[in-house]
Amino acid sequence: MSNSNTVFKTTPNGKLKGSLRVPGDKSMSHRSIMLGSLATGTTQVTGFLTGEDCIATMNAFRAMGVNIEGHENKQVTIHGVGMNGLSAPTEDLDMGNSGTAMRLMTGLLAGQNFESTLIGDKSLSTRPMNRITKPLAMMGAKIDTEEGGRPPLKIKGIQGESKLKGIHYDMPIASAQVKSAVLLAGLYAEGETSVTEPGITRDHSERMLRGFGYDVTTTGENGSHISLQGGGKLTACNIDVPADISSAAFFMVGASIAEGSDLTLEHVGINPTRTGVIDILKLMGADITLSNEKEVGGEPVADIRIRSAQLKGINIPEALVPLAIDEFPVIFVAAACATGKTVLTGAEELRVKESDRIQVMADGLNACGIDAQATPDGIIIQSGQLTAGEVDSHGDHRIAMAFSIAGLRAKGEIIINDCANVDTSFPDFIKLASAVGLGVS
Ligand code: S3P
Numbered sequence: 418m419s420n421s422n423t424v425f426k427t428t429p430n431g432k433l434k435g436s437l438r439v440p441g442d443k444s445m446s447h448r449s450i451m452l453g454s455l456a457t458g459t460t461q462v463t464g465f466l467t468g469e470d471c472i473a474t475m476n477a478f479r480a481m482g483v484n485i486e487g488h489e490n491k492q493v494t495i496h497g498v499g500m501n502g503l504s505a506p507t508e509d510l511d512m513g514n515s516g517t518a519m520r521l522m523t524g525l526l527a528g529q530n531f532e533s534t535l536i537g538d539k540s541l542s543t544r545p546m547n548r549i550t551k552p553l554a555m556m557g558a559k560i561d562t563e564e565g566g567r568p569p570l571k572i573k574g575i576q577g578e579s580k581l582k583g584i585h586y587d588m589p590i591a592s593a594q595v596k597s598a599v600l601l602a603g604l605y606a607e608g609e610t611s612v613t614e615p616g617i618t619r620d621h622s623e624r625m626l627r628g629f630g631y632d633v634t635t636t637g638e639n640g641s642h643i644s645l646q647g648g649g650k651l652t653a654c655n656i657d658v659p660a661d662i663s664s665a666a667f668f669m670v671g672a673s674i675a676e677g678s679d680l681t682l683e684h685v686g687i688n689p690t691r692t693g694v695i696d697i698l699k700l701m702g703a704d705i706t707l708s709n710e711k712e713v714g715g716e717p718v719a720d721i722r723i724r725s726a727q728l729k730g731i732n733i734p735e736a737l738v739p740l741a742i743d744e745f746p747v748i749f750v751a752a753a754c755a756t757g758k759t760v761l762t763g764a765e766e767l768r769v770k771e772s773d774r775i776q777v778m779a780d781g782l783n784a785c786g787i788d789a790q791a792t793p794d795g796i797i798i799q800s801g802q803l804t805a806g807e808v809d810s811h812g813d814h815r816i817a818m819a820f821s822i823a824g825l826r827a828k829g830e831i832i833i834n835d836c837a838n839v840d841t842s843f844p845d846f847i848k849l850a851s852a853v854g855l856g857v858s
Contacts, residue, residue, distance in 0.1 A: 427824020428856030453495035458653030524598030528605025591616030611644035693741025805829025
């Protein structure tokens, strides 16, 4: 992350036309490096997200002795070292801005026979890690945190012949990061490790583990009980990472709210644990059609066509919250441009993302003339005319991109401060967005 203030400025009245393939899925790109590194054999990844966060994950595994080649042309070759082949890093492992990387890596590193320390940037250093250190401690992991369970995380690893113990964990929050951290530690644990999730969360870890030949069992209502046995091995495979639906979401909203738009987003991952944004936008009246649906490497993908439509305000169903958890900043922009009122509840998780996404979005929308009221677990947005304004993204990539999209319907220029972190998830955002008609520089 750069220390200088990267500022985005929008130009009003654009419309989005043509077709676009947004960068690769962030969740899958992180996981491909982690599992590929621990596999036996060589894993080829295509469509890899070359954003700063995934490169940080790659560098962390390089620092533990894994030979990882490339990321030119979004292709990565990982020469796996096997389950017990990592070596102790000589420096702290810097996970940049990524909560996913830090939480999943903690699970994996808890089972290694060496000590490691995970650090992150200013935003990551404020995020709660006790949600993973608590279940990992129940498995026998020894992890020191700063006060309040914040990073850095000092992971002691296991000593001599001792091992982590498999547990069952009833997850108090619907979080794919918590689920994944426990299951990844479970690879190194004695016996069975299982979790029950209180709501459906993204299942990329389970799918990718199976792709690497590891048995993962899913049972219970909506597949909410997930279990695996420790002590198995991962076998290298090829991974085709689809375009990230979380990055595509900006353009789904943009094309919906900008009159005269007709945009196709190509080869987007439409895993049903991620498609809450499509469901929410459709409930609001969006014109979204899917074509070319196929399955690629265990993950469903499709082309998504969006034509502009008059959206209406809705009460967002709480069951869709975990399925659209990263897309709310731009969904709030859709709500500002809809007719009537949109109400979100049951989304307190948004307060502990890269920024407090409820407060930061409410403040930004207010600065652009919209009546948006933050509530403890959500927001109430009364639609209106977006005006010119100056907003602060608080270094949150998704806030910066959400206000870039808002510019399509604003009466004047929106100035967005602190945008450097857009590179963590969407390299070349300005270039790709400009190519389909977004006025942002
Ligand atoms: C992610 C899980 C989500 C999401 C994050 C990526 C993952 O977090 O917000 O951007 O890859 O597992 P939670 O599981 O904590 O909700």
